[in-house]
Amino acid sequence: MSIKETIRGRRSTHNFKDTPITKEQVLGWLDDAVYAPNHGLRQPWRFIFIGEQGKEEYSDKLVESVIKLGKFKEGDEAQKQKYRDYVKHIPAFLIVVMPEDPRPNIWEEDVMAVSALVQNLQLLAWEDGVGMLWHTGAYIHQPFYRKALDIQPGEKIIGNLFIGYPDEVRPVRPRKEAAELLTEF
Template sequence: MPKTEQSQQNERLKHTIRNRRSIRSFKPETVPSEVILDMLETAVYAPNHRLTEPWRFIYAASEAGKAKLADSYVSFFKKIKDDFNEEKEQNMRKNLSAVPGFLLVVLKEDENEFTRNDDFAALSGMIQNLQLLAHENGIGMVWKSGRIMYDKQMHQDFGLADNERFAAIIQTGYPDEQPKAKERTPAKSLFTEL
């Protein structure tokens, strides 16, 4: 490959990494499942020690799928918040229904602590791959986490095995707006040479 072409590819990659944003406001159109699956087919090439491939995916983009997810959220928040009233429930359902799709990333948890740590690191790399591919395809995503991902009832609702948990709930859709970049600490101020 000629050096100028390689330089252009490097600059394009840098641009993609630096300009990807977490998108929280979406157009109503749903990203087709085949588009999500196509990106996942590449994203799973993340570095993965011992090639454990500790992930699987559930895509909730239909009205029924999103309603099931909303039911799990409502059930969870009713358990943990005493002030979770009818108004808060309706607001939560409205906010969740406004998201075109949810990619639930399931992590298989190994019994060995070191393998679990390696697997979560691999899964995180896979999600970053997915987000970069999505950005390149004009698709927005935001990686959501929180206590709900450890809720056993939600695990049962979505058919997770005893050794599985949710590692991410990725809201997905076509961006309605693109947030501005936030400053990052320069790597040179965090870099030590021995």
Template sequence: MELARLIKERRSVHQFEDRPVDIELVQELLDTAVWVPNHKMTQPWRFVIVHGEGRKRLADAASAFAAKRESNPEKSQELAEKFYNRFTSVPMFIAIVMKENTQPVVWEEDYASVSCIVQNFSLLAWEQGLGLVWETYPLLHVQAFRDAYGVGPGEKIVGSLHLGYPGKVSAPQPRIPAAELTTIINQAN
């Protein structure tokens, strides 16, 4: 597929078909996605792929988190079940994990590089008929959820990618043309 068309047609996907995603294909796409600009070649990223029965680890952590947010016991159970079902309905999760550098400039450069990996991966996945949504919900900071992903101190989950074959694809949202947001400076003073 032509790159410009691929960029414009890619969508965030929230509903997936109930079919597994090939782990070898995902690893191949990640191998390509890591070819991003990375100042000083720190390559601070790693990936945690959760699928099959492993999804229950994330679902349990999400469910417990949801239950604690609600004081009404009946609503608490309902919310916990909703979170559990949502997490078990996603065929595959990929945590994009970044080793956090203590130097602010390096941290920012690393974060930008890891974000580029997410974009590369989403385009590569879309080209293969896979959809995803890049999630950055509060759960990424909850210790039980981080433990479920195997993320330790000094690491940041840049995103939890929900991946699968699209069950529903939303219509495109309009974008403001870059020309309307561009300032051009062509004089010294």
């Protein structure tokens, strides 16, 4: 598969097969993904992997965090259970964390670098037939969730990556042609 085919073919994955994702697989992709451009080679990232071993406990914390935010109507136990079942079916999670530099220009450079890393990671996994959903729900800012993951003050969660082999691959949605978005100085 060419780089162009991988970029155009990659899709966010919402539904996953039961096939486990191992820490070794993720480390293999990360070893290449860390070659994302990052100013001064600061490498402003760290990762928290949740696989088969910690998935049950982590899923409970994630679901509890989302419920605490009031995502579900009071008493709607069926919706809560549906979400619990969905989260517990995800084979693996990777939390991507960045130190928050107080200097706005460095903070922005770091966010861009970490975002480039996440895109690299998604493309590398996709090349191996593994999909991801880059999730940035409001729960990533909630103190209960941050404490459960030992996210320190001065750290930002860039995303919670849901990882697994796709149960389905959604069709390509059209994009605007670059010519529509390009102006000349």
